[in-house]
Amino acid sequence: MAKKYTMIINLGKCIGCQACTVACKFQNNVPVGQFRTKTPADGLKGAYPNVSLFFIKEACQMCQNAPCVSVCPTNASHYNEDGVVLVDVDKCVGCMYCLTACPYDARFINKETGAADKCTFCYELKVSKGEKPACVSTCVGGALIFGDLNDPLSEASQYMAKHKGEVRKPEFGTHPAVQYIYEGVVR
Template identity: 45%
Template sequence: MANYGMALDYKNCINCKACEVACKEENGVQLGADKHRIWVGVKEIEGLWPNLSIASSTFEPSQCQQCENAPCQEVCPTKATHYTKDGVVMVDADKCILCSYCMEACPYDARYVKEDTMTVDKCTFCSDTRLLRGETTTACQATCPTKVRTFGDLDDPNSEISILLAHREHRTLKTHLGTKPKLFYLI
């Protein structure tokens, strides 16, 4: 049993989208701009040329926040959305009836409709692919050129992620909603 989370050194991100492609190839996510488990959020730059605000131009890699209090899990009428023993929020495609309540409930817009199965899909921390084979990194972490992500067990005090979080300041997204995300953005 583990309690999986992810730390993101997001200032490293250069918006190359290697993670998006790696995720799709690893997990069989359909092509199409509206079909993705992970993405890089880009903010349009502020200012007028040549006086542009460099600070306003940011790249924020994002995905399912793997909330401890996941609103998507609460609203699911068929219990398709559930927690694994390792604390990963997953969708059981056999139970999903595509009511899309979960998509409405997710404050992070992290879910999409997988059209070949007509069910809701989202980031699984590669639980059913890489982790199942005993690998210890997710596809997005492994491929990243600037090594934004560190995935690991939050309950293991010796894991790299625990050490990082103990030593580096970090924040979570939309903390005020009380969802207790397990994605930590390092400051």
């Protein structure tokens, strides 16, 4: 059976420490001043005494209907055998069509390679070897969960069976693989 990878982000557990951002930069050799993932504060929500501040991890949403893939003139942006959206830097011409097409602002042109760059779920470096993405393995708050939804025994499948997830910008019809859990968050 094909894999269906997901990343689950429990916003009620994220403390905004940026360990995921640092781990990603280190693991993927991301140039100074550029980021594959970031975790900005979403701002204060609610009214006294029910006020909250939460953080939303922003990165590639690994869309099943990815506009970045469909607009790429060289097929540099593509799905791999496990449905993960990747960029072949040898095929990328830096046209930026994918940057414009991405409704999540999750891509950038790597200033060292000149190619489009983004989160890959650390597929090549970790996931293909049975390991978790760098951001997940370093999350001190336990806010990030990763796994194969087609495997009923995976942590991700078991977690989603007990929690209601939401995707960002569902109106775009991109069908993201990243799920957000808002339990305990005032919004």
